[in-house]
Amino acid sequence: MFDRLVNLDRRILYAIIFVLIAFPLISPIGLPISVSSMVVAAYEVVDSLEEGDVVAWSFDYTVGGGPDCHPHSEAVWQHFFDKGIRVVAVSFVPEGAQFSRELVMLWEEQGKVYGEDMIDVGFIAGFETGIGEFVGNPTGASPTCVRGTRVADHPIMEGIDDVDDFALVGAIATGAPGPFEWVRQLAGYRVPYLPGVVTVMGPQTIPYYESGQAVGLLMGLRDAASYEVLMERPGMATAAMDSQSFAHLFIILLVVLGNIIYFTQQRREADNQ
Amino acid sequence: MSTDPGIWVAGILTLLAYSFLYKDNKLYQATEHLYVGLGAGYTLVLGYENVVRSGWNPIIEGEWWFILPMLLGLMLFGRFSPGTRWMSYYPMGVIVAIGATLALRGAIPANITGQLSATMIPLNTVNNVLLVLGTLATLTFFFFTLGAITNRNSLLFKFSLLGRWTLMVAFGAAFGNAVMGRTSLLIARIQFILQDWLGIIGTGL
Numbered sequence: 001m002f003d004r005l006v007n008l009d010r011r012i013l014y015a016i017i018f019v020l021i022a023f024p025l026i027s028p029i030g031l032p033i034s035v036s037s038m039v040v041a042a043y044e045v046v047d048s049l050e051e052g053d054v055v056a057w058s059f060d061y062t063v064g065g066g067p068d069c070h071p072h073s074e075a076v077w078q079h080f081f082d083k084g085i086r087v088v089a090v091s092f093v094p095e096g097a098q099f100s101r102e103l104v105m106l107w108e109e110q111g112k113v114y115g116e117d118m119i120d121v122g123f124i125a126g127f128e129t130g131i132g133e134f135v136g137n138p139t140g141a142s143p144t145c146v147r148g149t150r151v152a153d154h155p156i157m158e159g160i161d162d163v164d165d166f167a168l169v170g171a172i173a174t175g176a177p178g179p180f181e182w183v184r185q186l187a188g189y190r191v192p193y194l195p196g197v198v199t200v201m202g203p204q205t206i207p208y209y210e211s212g213q214a215v216g217l218l219m220g221l222r223d224a225a226s227y228e229v230l231m232e233r234p235g236m237a238t239a240a241m242d243s244q245s246f247a248h249l250f251i252i253l254l255v256v257l258g259n260i261i262y263f264t265q266q267r268r269e270a271d272n273q
Numbered sequence: 274m275s276t277d278p279g280i281w282v283a284g285i286l287t288l289l290a291y292s293f294l295y296k297d298n299k300l301y302q303a304t305e306h307l308y309v310g311l312g313a314g315y316t317l318v319l320g321y322e323n324v325v326r327s328g329w330n331p332i333i334e335g336e337w338w339f340i341l342p343m344l345l346g347l348m349l350f351g352r353f354s355p356g357t358r359w360m361s362y363y364p365m366g367v368i369v370a371i372g373a374t375l376a377l378r379g380a381i382p383a384n385i386t387g388q389l390s391a392t393m394i395p396l397n398t399v400n401n402v403l404l405v406l407g408t409l410a411t412l413t414f415f416f417f418t419l420g421a422i423t424n425r426n427s428l429l430f431k432f433s434l435l436g437r438w439t440l441m442v443a444f445g446a447a448f449g450n451a452v453m454g455r456t457s458l459l460i461a462r463i464q465f466i467l468q469d470w471l472g473i474i475g476t477g478l
Contacts, residue, residue, distance in 0.1 A: 014294045021456075021463050025474055067461030068454050094319045095312075125323050128370075132375040143331050165289075183387075184379030199454030205445045210404075211391030213383065219450070221457035239474075240460045247456045 002261045013254070020250050024242030025252070031245050033238065035226040038209050039168040042194055042216025043230040045078060045168065051084035053167035054156060056138065056183075058131075059089065059096035065174030065198040070099055071224030071237040072172045076104060079231055081112060086156050088138065088166070089228035090121040092130050092177050097123040101146060114147070114153040122146035128181040135185045164191050171189035181207045196223075204205050274472050284470035287462050410436035 022037040049055070057077070058178045061069040080087055089100040097120075112118055124130040124142050134141040138160050151157055159165055169191050171182050179195040186193050192215040197205050201218030208214040218227065222244065224237035275281065280452040321347030324346070329337045351360030374424055392408050394401045413429060430436060467473045 017459070018463070021460055022467060024461075025464060025467055064458075065454075067302070067428055068457045094316045097319060098315075124324070125320070125321055129372055129375055142327055143336075144326050147463060148326075180384075181376075183383040184376060187379035187382040187387075199450045199457060200447070202450045203443060206321070207388060207391065211387050213387050220454055221460070222453065236464060240457070240464060243460045244453070244456055247460075248453070251452055253457075 002264060006261060006265075014200045015226075017247055017250060018210050020246040021243040024246055025239065028239060029242045033222075033225055033229050035229060036206045036223065037249075038206075038217040038219075039223045039226040041209070041228065042076075042218055043079070043227060045192055045215045046079050046085075047083070049080075049083060049085050049167050052086065054086045054088060054160060054165070054169060055080065055168040056088045056090060056134075056163070056166045057100075058169070058171035058173075058176055059091040059200065060093045060171055060173040061099065062093060062095045062174050063098070066095075066099060068198045068220045068263060069174055069196060071221055072218045072237075073099065073103055074228070075224050075227040075231065075233075075235065075237065076194075076218075077107065078233060078235075079227075081110075081117070083106060084233075085167070087118045088121060088156060088160075090134060090142075091123045091167065092127055092134075093174075096145070115149070116156055119151070119154045119156055120146045121151055127177045128185065131177055131181055135170050135189065137161075138163060138166075149203065158263070159233060163188070164189050166191050168192050168194060168215075170194040170196065172200040173201070175201070179208055179214065183208055186213075194218075205267055213224040275470050280470050287466060290463075379460055406435070407439040410437045412436070416438065 012161075054168065057073065059073065084184065089104060091097040091100050100122070101122050104114065104118055107118060108114055116119075121134075121138075121142050123133060126133065130141065139157050142151060144153065145151050164171060166263060169182070169186065171179070171193070173179065173195070173199075178197060178201065182193060182195065193213065194216050195205055195208065195214050196218035197220070199222070202217075202219035205217060205219070207215070209217040218224065220236050221240055225241045227236045228235050275284075286304050286307070288307075290297055297402045305434075324343075328339055328343045328346070332343070332396045345364035348360045351357035357462040392405060394405065396402050396405060412433055414433040416429075416433070
């Protein structure tokens with residue numbers, strides 16, 4: 001039997017994974033979602049902000065990592081606007097500007113006023129150099145917003161001279177620039193920093209939360225779902241969690257099975273010798 | 274089912290991209306090239322917009338000093354010809370100097386003192402003890418110059434083995450996260466096909 005499993009066509013495994021993911025999406029089961037302390041901390045920081053506060057939100061993710069990262073922005077922006085917090089969107093990754101544009105337009109349709117409740121500064125070139133410029137001079141790092149108006153002329157930017165004038169800086173990243181660059185550039189400033197990362201980057205980013213350099217941490221789709229749970233507003237991230245659990249269970253099964261087969265074959269070869 | 278042509282194009286391209294899982298084929302290759310081309314085109318347009326927005330427009334509005342970075346940017350193109358390559362060295366020097374200065378300014382508090390102080394914690398919980406022991410053991414694993422570390426019977430060598438196990442646990446966590454991340458990407462595409470394209474599932478729970 002083990003030999004048959006070893007030689008199993010991998011396309012069968014792909015098909016099983018597809019079914020395991022698609023089935024709970026079509027027919028949700030509602031498995032419980034645990035919430036990590038890092039997500040709770042992120043939620044509490046946002047929840048402690050006051051109406052009218054201005055936060056900076058950086059979309060430093062690519063299209064490839066978007067499905068893992070964009071739900072962070074969607075969930076936290078929902079929380080921001082529920083509380084009347086104003087948002088300055090910016091991006092230090094070219095593709096990130098597409099996501100910020102999309103989210104700003106979505107909230108405009110919901111009645112938020114561009115320039116007062118939110119603005120989109122757009123893409124600022126230079127990666128870490130760009131972040132350094134924005135941190136020191138948010139209104140001057142890019143002279144105009146994506147709609148051609150001077151950034152400094154928007155009412156939302158009134159009183160914003162450096163990054164410490166923001167109530168919070170959130171930055172969601174799929175790579176560089178990411179938490180490493182942001183923590184370096186925010187050194188010496190007092191503004192709370194909330195990173196969100198693609199799941200793969202999670203273990204590298206946790207030390208910044210443990211050291212207090214980040215006030216919370218969101219890792220991948222799972223934490224977006226946790227954030228939705230805390231807000232009591234289940235969305236697409238929450239809906240995806242059953243699929244994620246099913247896929248993980250199957251992968252764990254494969255890893256265990258693979259190890260059993262490996263050790264069994266090793267023993268068999270040793271016996272034959 | 275969606276009536277938006279954009280959704281249909283995205284849905285079909287998603288299926289073509291996944292057709293690679295069955296076997297490599299021309300349609301998959303065409304999709305791959307299309308993706309690379311779109312990415313390059315998008316970045317080019319955004320770069321152009323960025324130069325106009327952050328460089329050209331301020332010059333027209335009288336902020337003439339923006340000519341300097343624009344000039345430095347143009348000098349970068351000098352590297353495409355051997356005769357003018359020298360021109361690109363100056364803007365490159367500026368970029369490296371500014372980049373290095375900015376990175377170094379925050380590197381020590383961000384990555385050294387900040388992390389060191391985070392390890393100086395009271396050993397009153399299991400987590401704290403594990404964190405301190407794991408950090409010290411991992412650092413010990415990377416001592417290559419001490420004689421004691423090469424002696425397999427020494428306490429230092431045994432302690433470095435704990436460091437190796439700590440590293441293995443960290444790699445395991447990283448692999449687990451990688452699997453979770455890739456699964457999330459697949460879920461998002463299947464969600465797109467079933468919800469946005471085919472309309473089989475509704476929005477949210």
